[in-house]
Amino acid sequence: xxxxxxxxxxxxxxxxxxxxxxxxxxxxxxxxxxxxxxxxxxxxxxxxxxxxxxxxxxxxxxxxxxxxxxxxxxxxxxxxxxxxxxxxxxxxxxxxxxxxxxxxxxxxxxxxxx
Amino acid sequence: xxxxxxxxxxxxxxxxxxxxxxxxxxxxxxxxxxxxxxxxxxxxxxxxxxxxxxxxxxxxxxxxxxxxxxxxxxxxxxxxxxxxxxxxxxxxxxxxxxxxxxxxxxxxxxxx
Numbered sequence: 652x653x654x655x656x657x658x659x660x661x662x663x664x665x666x667x668x669x670x671x672x673x674x675x676x677x678x679x680x681x682x683x684x685x686x687x688x689x690x691x692x693x694x695x696x697x698x699x700x701x702x703x704x705x706x707x708x709x710x711x712x713x714x715x716x717x718x719x720x721x722x723x724x725x726x727x728x729x730x731x732x733x734x735x736x737x738x739x740x741x742x743x744x745x746x747x748x749x750x751x752x753x754x755x756x757x758x759x760x761x762x763x764x765x
Numbered sequence: 766x767x768x769x770x771x772x773x774x775x776x777x778x779x780x781x782x783x784x785x786x787x788x789x790x791x792x793x794x795x796x797x798x799x800x801x802x803x804x805x806x807x808x809x810x811x812x813x814x815x816x817x818x819x820x821x822x823x824x825x826x827x828x829x830x831x832x833x834x835x836x837x838x839x840x841x842x843x844x845x846x847x848x849x850x851x852x853x854x855x856x857x858x859x860x861x862x863x864x865x866x867x868x869x870x871x872x873x874x875x876x877x
Contacts, residue, residue: 694868740807755807
């Protein structure tokens, strides 16, 4: 089955700087890659997703890049703000839309230092 | 517009007991998936329901079972609870198995 590795496990950046979280996956059939933000005591919140026919996607301060050849994808957050502090999860699915369930990474605890 | 709602929010059970967790999907969504999230880990896929049938299943034993009702709401049942079943159980919904899952707040299950 699919295996998703996520790095780093903890990332501390100064407010205003950029943050990058990287994930690799093992199943070349995977073609849907969402990113979730989870705050303490809450469920994961979808922040951005990308499908295999796209190499990059942006939404304001957030961007995701996908390299299918190398089987890795990354989350980029620019101009970080205190409210960006949370745990971020990457995930992968081979159904083209999450129909087979998502395989998650272990998460990155992002800390924004004021 | 209510998102995904789960009940109860917290639950304490004794080893060997059975538990039922409930989920109402976001309005307009007909697909419900269940995940187990252990402390400090990412969510793990348990199974998915669509059109009242289990469509996909992760690597979980038969003690974990579910149901989906005609109104798309769903239940997760766990029998013969083990201490290791203690976790946050998350329900996610999406429209017609197309991804973009919305998650609920979860049910925190503690087995003692």
